[in-house]
Amino acid sequence: MSNKKKSLTPEHEFLGIGKSFAYGLQHVLTMYGGIIAPPLIIGAASGFSSMQIAQLITASLFIGGLATILQTLGIKYFGARLPLVQGVSFASVGTMVGIATTGGGFNVVLGAVMGAALLGLIIAPFFAKIIRFFPPIVTGCVITIIGISLMPVAVRWMMGGNSKAADFGSVENIGLAAMTLIILLVLSKIGNETIRRLSILASIIIGTLLAALMGFGHFSNITDGAWFALPQFLGFGAPVFHAPAILAMLIATVVILTETTADIIAVSEIVDTTVDDKRIADGLRADMLSSAVAPLFGTFMQSAFAQNVGLVAMTGVKSRFVVAAGGVILVVLGLLPVMGRLVSAVPMPVLGGAGLVLFGSVAASGIRSLGKIDYSQQKNMIIVATSLAVGMIPLANNAFYAHFPRWFQTLFHSGISATCIMAICLNIMFNHVRVKRTMIDHHQLTKNVIKKPLH
Template sequence: MEQRQHLKDASLGLQHVLAMYAGAVIVPLIVGSSIGLTTAQLTYLISIDIMMCGVATILQVWKNKFMGIGLPVVLGCAFTAVGPIINIANTYSIQSVYGAILSAGLFVVIVARYFSKLIKFFPPVVTGTVVTIIGLTLIPVALNNFAGGQGAEDFASIENVSLGFITLLIILVVLKFARGFFASIAILIGIIVGTIIAAFFGQVDLSPVKEASWLHLPVVFYFGTPEFHLVPILTLILVAMVSLVESTGVYFALGDITDKEIREADLKRGYRAEGFAIMLGGLFNSLPYTTFSQNVGLIQLSGVRKLKIIYIAGVMLMILGLMPKIGAATLAIPESVLGGAMIAMFGMVSAYGIKMLSTVNFEKQNNLMVVAISLALGLGVTAVPDVFSSLPSSISVITESGIVMGSLSAIILNIVLNFNLQPSDEIKDQIYEAAEDDAK
């Protein structure tokens, strides 16, 4: 009985790993390819990133007095950091990238206590909008994978689209007819069965498994001694602040799913854990980390909220990072199969954001405008990424991301439209009493 439970827990943990693995791999792959890393360097970057995703996740789940939000959250490489890191590496050096990452992580740890005081700026109209935007703006990523992966020679082929639909159909069938444990691992079943079917069509490539080594150990400052330059540091500090905004939406979504009230102290520990994870990334020459929203959708789909499962996923990621040959096996999963699963997960994130918005009073025109404009900007930038290309590159980290634009818009518009800057009656009474006391 106990062994069966361990097997169930391992399956649920593996499901979380598979849900975020593609995102965890694609970021270092894009960065490494764009800055001219050698094959050996790129292999190290991917492996260490996978391992540090596990470390960062465990740091966030492990709640203590100093850090850790204690929610079933999974951390992965921050997509918003890709462009800035490539630009810094090509303009300065790769050593400057890691000097900036270390500085940004330290900055987050220091300002966490102050950033957490902004909780009053994240009512349901903001957090619901942010979560909805996160899900909707990631749908194009899912569809690109669904069609075989952006840039693939067989992009949008009948085989790829069919595999994507088959995977999605399997997930839906399992959710419809399965019960208990099997219903909770619907995503995992869909990915496994989809990959097996893909193998019969010659869509599964096992060459990465053959080429990968068995063991890979982390190295401190693998790419050399960090260099510290002001512009790269300020750039990645901005990226880190943007990631905190995204993470805040994920924290509140998970708090709602797990029926846990998110307080200022929780946010402070969560931000500190994220900052410390970023610093560790700089130390071992991986990349900055942030919360992964696809795992929120997975938690909502599976209904499994236990922290134990996330701990297992974190350990699995660490093992995969230390043993590249085992980790490479997941690269055999076709893009279209992952895309089918991503449509379900990202769609669930959006749906949950809409559920959070259901508690908002939309009889107030101001709330409608917060949601309307934020969604329009978030989805607009996602659909037309070059719309703000004429603006200075120093602020492109904000304008080139639909998630960032939509999230910041929701926060700012809520402050402008919903915060009453006039003193309340209670405050007025206190002022009058103080004035009378002074007069006496």
């Protein structure tokens, strides 16, 4: 029995129910802002009332929790069995808003998500075959850009979250974020290992309490509304299938498959475990199955959350059962709107202060991978430099591809997918394509040349 325990890789370690749920709550708090943002945006674009948007959020939490449990615990052919949190993908938000406003309405959005997800379920095993094109030089670039691309999210949270709010970017908001950051750093310095691992959660809780004492946040409406509510099956009506909308969503789905593949590889490196094309395919199928079921409850495409990969890197808690516990918490939040309101009451600057370190740790993991590369070979320098530079373009100017075709914008508007595509292509170009050279053998040349006799 002891030999069996010793043979377990870190992701299969069970830490006990108490620790699993404590660490799992950290994952929920880390990704909560990200999982509720898409339904807020799409609901507003669809002209929904606040009650309907609340229903979208509840459904997103519930399905995200079930998807996380499937991804972490897994069944045959579904689930990578890695510490990956699932939730509504931000990569498809632009496409869904376009469909909702000009392409047929909300029910066409649901049909496009379901249709594209079913097609994604079919291509997932073939997509996973590209694992051999993800050596450290590719994964290092992708992991680094994941962390860099998340930094604007942390900065926006630090400033208050809502750019239209009067206090957005105020000294008070940024000061609260800085206070949370300082608390996190102090807790990370403490010798007790449990406190260090819970530093993210503890800093968010302490920061929230301090925010309440200072008059930040809106905690008075936590008890308003229903305390328990079941997600409604077809609560927004049946999905409507339009071929153009499905095609547009399929392009976004390819981006999601790319990003999820990158997240699976990133977390496997952090956990120090092996992934092959079969395990990646299982993870992608879990993504697509969850995404196909989601529209039946009024929510959208699911994918792995990159910010939670950073949490695994920072805390060193690598157990998939911890993330599964986070999935259970998400399901409960989806059933208990009052708990959702409690978590959503955490001020954005508090999340931003913690997110600054959290997302930075993702980039640090990528830099560590890139540190293994031999830069004395010029081709490696070119691959890394070009891939990261292309990934930075949409971060530097999000209107850079405004005049390009919609499918191109969908692929390259995300710095993560842009870096991933560029790194794969350059790696193939420099390391897999062999240019045939015409070798001239001097001896053969002199042998074949007809020499004129000297007269």
